[in-house]
Amino acid sequence: MPERSDFPAPPPGLEGARLVRTGCPAHNCGGRCLLHVWVRDGKILRIDTDDRPGDGAADPQLRACVRGRAYRFRQDHKDRLRYPMKRTGKRGEAKFARISWDEAFATMAEKIARIRDAYGPASIFIPYGTGSYNQTNGRWTAERLLNLAGGSLGYYNSYSWACISAATPTVYGTNVTGNQRQDWLNSKLILMWSWNPAEMRDGTNSEYFIKKARERGARVVCLDPRLTLSAVALADEWIPVRPGTDAALMSAMAQVMISEGLYDKEFVRTHCLGFDETQMPPGAEGEESYKDYILGTRDGIAKTPAWAERITAVPRATIARLAREYATTKPAVLYQGYGMQRRAYGEQAVRAGCVLAAITGNVGIPGGWAGGIALQAPDGGPRWVVFPVGDNPVKAKIPSFLWSEAVLRGRDMGPADGVVGADSLGTDIKLIWSVASNILINQHGNVNRSARILADESKVEFLAVQDNFLTPTARFADLLLPACTQFETWGVQDGWKYGEEVILAPKIVEPPFETKSDYAICAGIADKLGLGPAYTGGQDERGWVEWAWDDFRKTRFPELPGLAELEANNAGLYVRPVAAEPAVAFADFRRDPETHPLPTPSGKIEIFSKRLFDLKRPDEIPAVPKYIQEWESPFGPEAASYPLQVVGHHALSRVHSIHDNVPELQEAFPQRVFMNPLDAAPRRIDDGDTVRVWNARGTLALPARITHRVMPGVLAIPQGAWWTPDKNGVDRRGNVNVLSSERWTPFAFGNAQHTIMAQAARAGKAGRRP
Numbered sequence: 001m002p003e004r005s006d007f008p009a010p011p012p013g014l015e016g017a018r019l020v021r022t023g024c025p026a027h028n029c030g031g032r033c034l035l036h037v038w039v040r041d042g043k044i045l046r047i048d049t050d051d052r053p054g055d056g057a058a059d060p061q062l063r064a065c066v067r068g069r070a071y072r073f074r075q076d077h078k079d080r081l082r083y084p085m086k087r088t089g090k091r092g093e094a095k096f097a098r099i100s101w102d103e104a105f106a107t108m109a110e111k112i113a114r115i116r117d118a119y120g121p122a123s124i125f126i127p128y129g130t131g132s133y134n135q136t137n138g139r140w141t142a143e144r145l146l147n148l149a150g151g152s153l154g155y156y157n158s159y160s161w162a163c164i165s166a167a168t169p170t171v172y173g174t175n176v177t178g179n180q181r182q183d184w185l186n187s188k189l190i191l192m193w194s195w196n197p198a199e200m201r202d203g204t205n206s207e208y209f210i211k212k213a214r215e216r217g218a219r220v221v222c223l224d225p226r227l228t229l230s231a232v233a234l235a236d237e238w239i240p241v242r243p244g245t246d247a248a249l250m251s252a253m254a255q256v257m258i259s260e261g262l263y264d265k266e267f268v269r270t271h272c273l274g275f276d277e278t279q280m281p282p283g284a285e286g287e288e289s290y291k292d293y294i295l296g297t298r299d300g301i302a303k304t305p306a307w308a309e310r311i312t313a314v315p316r317a318t319i320a321r322l323a324r325e326y327a328t329t330k331p332a333v334l335y336q337g338y339g340m341q342r343r344a345y346g347e348q349a350v351r352a353g354c355v356l357a358a359i360t361g362n363v364g365i366p367g368g369w370a371g372g373i374a375l376q377a378p379d380g381g382p383r384w385v386v387f388p389v390g391d392n393p394v395k396a397k398i399p400s401f402l403w404s405e406a407v408l409r410g411r412d413m414g415p416a417d418g419v420v421g422a423d424s425l426g427t428d429i430k431l432i433w434s435v436a437s438n439i440l441i442n443q444h445g446n447v448n449r450s451a452r453i454l455a456d457e458s459k460v461e462f463l464a465v466q467d468n469f470l471t472p473t474a475r476f477a478d479l480l481l482p483a484c485t486q487f488e489t490w491g492v493q494d495g496w497k498y499g500e501e502v503i504l505a506p507k508i509v510e511p512p513f514e515t516k517s518d519y520a521i522c523a524g525i526a527d528k529l530g531l532g533p534a535y536t537g538g539q540d541e542r543g544w545v546e547w548a549w550d551d552f553r554k555t556r557f558p559e560l561p562g563l564a565e566l567e568a569n570n571a572g573l574y575v576r577p578v579a580a581e582p583a584v585a586f587a588d589f590r591r592d593p594e595t596h597p598l599p600t601p602s603g604k605i606e607i608f609s610k611r612l613f614d615l616k617r618p619d620e621i622p623a624v625p626k627y628i629q630e631w632e633s634p635f636g637p638e639a640a641s642y643p644l645q646v647v648g649h650h651a652l653s654r655v656h657s658i659h660d661n662v663p664e665l666q667e668a669f670p671q672r673v674f675m676n677p678l679d680a681a682p683r684r685i686d687d688g689d690t691v692r693v694w695n696a697r698g699t700l701a702l703p704a705r706i707t708h709r710v711m712p713g714v715l716a717i718p719q720g721a722w723w724t725p726d727k728n729g730v731d732r733r734g735n736v737n738v739l740s741s742e743r744w745t746p747f748a749f750g751n752a753q754h755t756i757m758a759q760a761a762r763a764g765k766a767g768r769r770p
Helices: 071-075 101-119 139-148 162-172 181-186 206-215 229-234 246-259 265-271 290-295 305-312 316-328 346-359 400-412 439-443 447-455 518-528 532-536 541-555 563-569 587-591 663-668 677-683
Strands: 018-023 034-040 043-049 085-087 096-098 154-156 189-193 219-223 237-239 332-336 397-399 431-435 462-467 479-482 491-496 498-505 573-575 644-647 673-675 690-695 698-706 714-716 757-764
Touching: 018 491, 043 071, 071 663, 085 101, 101 431, 101 462, 101 479, 101 518, 139 431, 139 518, 139 532, 154 400, 162 346, 181 206, 189 206, 189 229, 189 316, 206 219, 206 229, 219 229, 246 290, 246 305, 246 316, 246 346, 265 346, 305 316, 332 346, 397 400, 400 447, 431 439, 439 447, 491 541, 498 541, 498 563, 518 532, 518 541, 541 563, 673 677, 673 690, 677 698, 677 757
Parallel strands: 154 397, 189 219, 189 332, 219 237, 431 462, 462 479, 644 714, 673 698
Antiparallel strands: 018 034, 018 498, 034 043, 085 096, 085 479, 491 498, 498 573, 644 757, 673 714, 690 698, 690 757
16 A cells, blocks of 8 residues: 655664554444554554544544554454354354365355255344444444345344334434534533443544533533443532433423423424324324423323432432433433443433423523434434345344344244244244354343353254354354454445545455455355355455445435545545534424324324324333333342342443453453442442352352442442353353343343342452453
């Protein structure tokens, strides 16, 4: 690649190295950042990040976090998978023998054809997985092949966004509910609700925009069970909230606004549906309105701050103060993070937050925020994947989280189980092809259950895993296919949820040993199936990057320069600066709701959803957002045996489970259970002690960190640690999914993996393994 003369000289000790600007390997961390990779003699020596001057908020630097800058430790890891291998022991024993690529391709082709012909194409499944997003690496390369080979069972929603992506449209009719982030600088108050961009990113530079908003006078409040790095670095106030009770806190805030007349009465009258009895939709006249619920008209329980204090552990005076502040400080942002919706009834907190934004009149105005998933106006923002997969002949889809159900009872699953596109699946899943994914074992609810399911060869008859490492999921594979990293193939990516950039990811070094890109692996299997030319279209990885680059130009960036021009300048990316007036979601609707109605049935903001009402499941899926006690709760009978709530938060040491085997990151951010001193003292647990945490689903053991940075009654265990059971089945690495459940939420069929009750006890003193 040609060098630009104005690039910085190599740092000391890197003389003769060349600099390549590239996208950070896209592992779904929540960001898309620019890396400076120094390479010499085919080896990556150092990784820096964006050094462009930037243009303030319009075009800030895309600066990588510690995970991206430490990537060379993963790149050169001694445990990289090197060769194709087949299983020689029992599933889960991780006993394999090396085979040739020709045998691996032939085996895959034979298994796909045999199982497709025996059970139908819906018996084949590629699970959800976000280990790569660079077009030529990732699950869509396999999806394209299977679509050509007769299809496979599809899925919808995700482990990340199931509830928030399903619930937001019940209020607004769309998921494009967010302003461009530069508009946060117009806000006077920002509520970071269950949101931690300093650790999980949620769009490169989100924390930068919050910081700039504070510099312009905005007050920032963080609501979270943990005193997160975001709360420490970005917030003026931290309000700890008991996990799973966000909807109760939001309801109490609404009670204050309504009883004190602080809500935006005119906006509610002209733009909303179902606020009170005067606004009920046809067919629901006389049913419980939102105001009825909040004031307790029907159930006799007013949702006052005093009522919410017992549930949320937030003092009633704090609730009332926050309600008044949000109602009277205009404009204001209530940004909803994703942890609060990965819970039992996670849909309710999403809808409740959207309604608070609506009744305070913060929708459709500069500096405001409509809430929900908040994809970026005006077009939904980045596209993430443009690699063409083609049409799937199998129309049936399952919720991504219910794959284990489809293994056990797929033939009996139908719409009541979340199946769409068909009345029933008609078959169980018999072949799983896991590409860039550690979902099957490590990241799914109830790890021990998943391991039992996959160990039974009468259920899933063939399991192929395509990855960089022998992950906990890979240990169960019948066939291991070693994939190269994104530095070893060509790719291209745009932003993560927000942003106006396209980043080139050129091939920097050669794939080591016998590793191949996901695309090249699929092309080899396609040849064995007689589909080679149809699959590749005569293109290699670089050819598909050119195709994707042109597709970005046609669909979102008509001004995008040619790929050759970008390469000639070694620029690494193209950025379209945001205009002086950032896009505001629903601005037209705000101005004229009759001419610019929302894509809801009523054309208005649906505080009361007739669609949800018609499901006739008011206890689990109410028509107005309500607090519903979780099925595992401090207030339930299970608390007698398991009195502590457990949350599995994102941490800087990993991207989900990726990087857990990088010692440098684990030294900086060791895996520990975070416990409040009030919970540690009666258990005689000291900082550094080994702690046993358990419930009916399993047991794990890990060191304790005693800290006031997590609220009493809550254990925080960073999610993503690689499941490592000892001979007694106790996980020694601290995988929180040993404790989590496979149960799904009622409306979105989404994961509820943060709803956990457990007990803890000291298992050994600091420095001694029990």
